[in-house]
Amino acid sequence: MNTAVEIAGVKFKNPVMTASGTFGSGMEYSDFVDLNRLGAVVTKGVANVPWEGNPTPRVAEVYGGMLNAIGLQNPGIDVFVERDLEFLKKYDTKVIVNVCGKSVSDYLDVVERLSDEAVDMLEINVSCPNVKEGAIAFGQKVSALFDITSEIKRIAKQPVIMKLSPNVTSIAEMAKAAEAAGADAISLINTITGMKIDIHKRKFALANKTGGLSGPAIKPVAVRMVYEASHAVNIPVIGMGGIANAEDAIEFIMAGATAVAVGAMNFHDPYTTINVIEGIEAYMKQYGVQDINELRGIV
Amino acid sequence: MKKKTEALVISQRILAEGIYDLWLETELARDAKPGQFVGVYPVGKATLLPRPISICEVDAAKSAIRLVYRVVGSGTAEFTLYQPGDNMTILGVLGNGFPLEAAAGKRAVVMGGGIGVPPLLETAKRLSNLEGGEKPKSVAAVMGYRDAQTFLSGEFEKVSKLHIATEDGSVGTKGNVLDAMREEAIEADVIFACGPMPMLKAIKSFAVANGIKAYLSLEERMACGVGACLGCVCKTTKVDEHSHVKNARICTEGPVFDADDLDL
Numbered sequence: 001m002n003t004a005v006e007i008a009g010v011k012f013k014n015p016v017m018t019a020s021g022t023f024g025s026g027m028e029y030s031d032f033v034d035l036n037r038l039g040a041v042v043t044k045g046v047a048n049v050p051w052e053g054n055p056t057p058r059v060a061e062v063y064g065g066m067l068n069a070i071g072l073q074n075p076g077i078d079v080f081v082e083r084d085l086e087f088l089k090k091y092d093t094k095v096i097v098n099v100c101g102k103s104v105s106d107y108l109d110v111v112e113r114l115s116d117e118a119v120d121m122l123e124i125n126v127s128c129p130n131v132k133e134g135a136i137a138f139g140q141k142v143s144a145l146f147d148i149t150s151e152i153k154r155i156a157k158q159p160v161i162m163k164l165s166p167n168v169t170s171i172a173e174m175a176k177a178a179e180a181a182g183a184d185a186i187s188l189i190n191t192i193t194g195m196k197i198d199i200h201k202r203k204f205a206l207a208n209k210t211g212g213l214s215g216p217a218i219k220p221v222a223v224r225m226v227y228e229a230s231h232a233v234n235i236p237v238i239g240m241g242g243i244a245n246a247e248d249a250i251e252f253i254m255a256g257a258t259a260v261a262v263g264a265m266n267f268h269d270p271y272t273t274i275n276v277i278e279g280i281e282a283y284m285k286q287y288g289v290q291d292i293n294e295l296r297g298i299v
Numbered sequence: 300m301k302k303k304t305e306a307l308v309i310s311q312r313i314l315a316e317g318i319y320d321l322w323l324e325t326e327l328a329r330d331a332k333p334g335q336f337v338g339v340y341p342v343g344k345a346t347l348l349p350r351p352i353s354i355c356e357v358d359a360a361k362s363a364i365r366l367v368y369r370v371v372g373s374g375t376a377e378f379t380l381y382q383p384g385d386n387m388t389i390l391g392v393l394g395n396g397f398p399l400e401a402a403a404g405k406r407a408v409v410m411g412g413g414i415g416v417p418p419l420l421e422t423a424k425r426l427s428n429l430e431g432g433e434k435p436k437s438v439a440a441v442m443g444y445r446d447a448q449t450f451l452s453g454e455f456e457k458v459s460k461l462h463i464a465t466e467d468g469s470v471g472t473k474g475n476v477l478d479a480m481r482e483e484a485i486e487a488d489v490i491f492a493c494g495p496m497p498m499l500k501a502i503k504s505f506a507v508a509n510g511i512k513a514y515l516s517l518e519e520r521m522a523c524g525v526g527a528c529l530g531c532v533c534k535t536t537k538v539d540e541h542s543h544v545k546n547a548r549i550c551t552e553g554p555v556f557d558a559d560d561l562d563l
Contacts, residue, residue, distance in 0.1 A: 024526065024527035044527075056531070057519065058530045073532070073546060267522045
């Protein structure tokens with residue numbers, strides 16, 4: 001039985017990854033999860049310099065999900081390389097570094113800094129809804145997405161995944177722009193912009209007023225977008241959005257995803273990634289599936 | 300090591316209006332320290348996140364922890380339905396706890412306000428049980444309540460001298476915990492406190508003005524509880540060693556901080 005998948009020449013032992021921002025750099029969950037078992041660890045977004053992020057409250061639970069407006073707090077690329085990447089070297093898993101920035105040159109600084117590091121792929125975050133400058137500004141316009149993808153591809157030593165926002169009119173157009181600019185893969189969806197109001201305090205639940213919705217509540221939207229994007233392009237798609245178990249993960253694969261990522265559900269159950277991996281294997285046994293790749297886009 | 304595990308409900312009762320007293324049998328009791336907390340999961344399918352609840356008491360011999368919590372929403376409302384023999388899912392133990400060693404040879408005062416009262420019970424108990432060089436010179440408790448529903452007060456009296464403040468003046472000093480400190484002329488070298496933010500801010504100012512060391516336990520909306528999501532940060536005076544910005548994770552570097560390190 002084969003569970004391995006390949007994206008841009010990088011081989012993953014299974015299609016299960018962590019979604020950026022929900023798993024730290026793996027360290028925080030290593031008490032719970034044997035990181036060696038994961039297809040890949042996708043790290044929390046990192047910028048060229050440390051970012052303070054947004055004021056609190058930064059998180060709020062909503063029906064079937066949660067809102068967050070962390071604002072991409074991160075320690076900056078230097079600390080990340082010395083501490084987080086060094087930690088991940090101990091494990092036999094692939095490392096995908098999520099990169100964020102406020103300007104094109106911020107992104108390029110990080111990409112360049114990572115050139116000679118033990119990083120398997122880069123995931124470019126052009127879809128965070130919680131920062132005022134940069135980030136999503138590059139992810140909501142076809143021309144801006146094309147330009148930043150081209151710039152990054154020009155200097156990147158590792159294959160590049162563009163992480164797309166669901167807060168767009170046509171996900172297919174965005175996927176095509178990323179592909180045309182040379183992206184090696186796309187990942188989706190990032191969170192959906194939302195809002196919650198505390199009616200007892202008559203205030204916004206988040207200090208940032210709006211936040212990104214994640215969790216099982218967004219899964220049908222994510223499956224639909226993965227389906228549309230994977231039919232629009234020939235590059236591999238990494239699917240995510242509310243994956244709680246193997247059934248959810250298989251839905252994404254059948255919609256067209258080569259790999260999947262577990263996000264907010266890590267907060268609900270730190271063992272979710274392992275349960276998804278074991279559940280996929282059980283499904284393959286049950287239905288006599290020899291190769292996980294047979295299931296991709298089967299609907 | 301942190302774990303997500305099943306805990307057996309030993310008992311549950313109402314302590315005061317909206318305040319519940321729950322004993323759980325769990326392996327996590329072995330390593331639990333005062334000031335630490337656990338994440339308790341509601342089972343409702345619509346909920347996602349564990350509810351952070353401070354540990355009120357630990358009975359290591361019986362592998363049991365006591366949680367005294369307030370009902371604030373549908374998740375905590377669900378917890379009130381649990382009966383002896385039921386299982387609950389908890390994540391723990393989380394956070395750092397109070398540095399009891401800071402009380403050695405000192406006049407220690409534990410201060411709690413509202414639902415910040417419970418974690419100080421185990422703190423007061425352990426401070427009172429310290430021996431030899433670790434022993435505090437004295438241990439006093441100052442607890443603040445809204446009204447005459449002074450939950451846990453009888454238990455504080457058993458382990459330390461207790462002073463009470465109530466907002467409506469029905470018991471003890473009328474006012475807050477600092478009013479009680481002043482009215483009763485309570486002397487302190489080190490304060491361990493948990494309560495609402497205005498109370499913690501006032502304690503920090505009081506401690507600075509009087510040359511007292513203070514350790515404050517903070518509360519914030521939390522998601523993961525294990526330091527991954529960066530949801531529950533507080534502002535710090537210096538650049539934090541982990542984040543490399545002036546933010547510290549309440550769930551991991553806290554919930555207890557040296558007041559000098561906090562930008563409240």
